[in-house]
Amino acid sequence: MKRRSFILTAAAASAAGVANSGLAAGAEAAAKGSAWLRSFAVDDNRVTFHTNAVTRPVNVLVVADTHLFTDDERGEPYQEFSGRMARAYNKTTHFKTRQPTNPEQSFEDALERAKTNKVDLLALVGDLFSFPSEAAIEWVSERLAKVEMPWLYVAGNHDWHYEGMEGSLDKLRAEWIEKRLKPLYQGNHPLMSAYEVHGVRFLAIDNSQYEILPEQLEFFRTQVNSGQPLVLLVHIPLYAPGRPMGFGCGNPNWGAANDRNYKIERRPKWPETGHAQATMDFHREVFEAKNLLGIFAGHTHRQSLDVINGTPQFVTNANAVGAYMDVAFVPQEASLESS
Numbered sequence: 001m002k003r004r005s006f007i008l009t010a011a012a013a014s015a016a017g018v019a020n021s022g023l024a025a026g027a028e029a030a031a032k033g034s035a036w037l038r039s040f041a042v043d044d045n046r047v048t049f050h051t052n053a054v055t056r057p058v059n060v061l062v063v064a065d066t067h068l069f070t071d072d073e074r075g076e077p078y079q080e081f082s083g084r085m086a087r088a089y090n091k092t093t094h095f096k097t098r099q100p101t102n103p104e105q106s107f108e109d110a111l112e113r114a115k116t117n118k119v120d121l122l123a124l125v126g127d128l129f130s131f132p133s134e135a136a137i138e139w140v141s142e143r144l145a146k147v148e149m150p151w152l153y154v155a156g157n158h159d160w161h162y163e164g165m166e167g168s169l170d171k172l173r174a175e176w177i178e179k180r181l182k183p184l185y186q187g188n189h190p191l192m193s194a195y196e197v198h199g200v201r202f203l204a205i206d207n208s209q210y211e212i213l214p215e216q217l218e219f220f221r222t223q224v225n226s227g228q229p230l231v232l233l234v235h236i237p238l239y240a241p242g243r244p245m246g247f248g249c250g251n252p253n254w255g256a257a258n259d260r261n262y263k264i265e266r267r268p269k270w271p272e273t274g275h276a277q278a279t280m281d282f283h284r285e286v287f288e289a290k291n292l293l294g295i296f297a298g299h300t301h302r303q304s305l306d307v308i309n310g311t312p313q314f315v316t317n318a319n320a321v322g323a324y325m326d327v328a329f330v331p332q333e334a335s336l337e338s339s
Helices: 010-016 073-086 103-116 134-144 169-185 214-225 277-286 334-338
Strands: 038-043 046-051 058-063 121-124 151-153 192-197 200-205 230-233 292-297 304-308 311-315 325-331
Touching (some): 046 292, 103 121, 121 200, 151 169, 151 200, 200 214, 214 277, 292 325
Parallel strands (some): 292 311
Antiparallel strands (some): 038 046, 058 325, 304 311
16 A cells, blocks of 8 residues: 555544544644644554654554454354354454464464564454454463563454353453453452553553443552643543544443444343533543554454544454554654743
């Protein structure tokens, strides 16, 4: 794809609501009075921030939606609940080469890329698994134990979901985090954690139920009030005007009337009343936060970019098809921004 470049001011982005996807883009945060001057560009699946929030380059590899499905005899009692997703991504087509691949190979390739590029952070932003298989979680844990860079994990909706299993989503998420996923959090809080990497604070917030809990909202507020440069990592993208229901965290139309997949996924239907107030407040405050450099998410299996009130949200394509997102934060002198 031929690289195209243009500059999008924060004011224009706010008026337009949605920016182009898959093109080189820029957003001047100074136009909205940001605490951290920054511009950004997108070239294919590489994002580059130029910002005075860092004094040295910070490189991140974002991986989402690997959908590992490996299972063994320990999973046999759960096959009633894992059957559909166990067959969903067994064979895939690589997003660039168009050659046959599979989730295991794609994850191995991502780890090798992180090692070769000497990234400062490997960010795993959900649906690493198609269901909470002990065998798949052990397989990943063994490989992550060998990586030489910091890494973080935030859960996606499939990571803890056995389809059709009785219980509320809150209860099931808590149960399978405790029983299976807990080692991936490295002792950090599974629903909200902050990771400091060379002056940038990466916030991993679990919105895998499309909702934000009041305690997560308070955690985010505390991080914003710290004044530190922030990057938000979630699995489900935040609502952006013109996007489909997959951009469901904070979507004003989210709720029972628009829940098309609850029967397929064998889960409770979204509530008739729509989002909780904490979720709507979170959405508003995210796009008001002056020290938030950007948002990274997965879930939709399609790469996209939206700019709301000057803040960019990047969604990466699925790692199940070999995809990933290279992200670089590059120092930029404040004097250059004001020239």
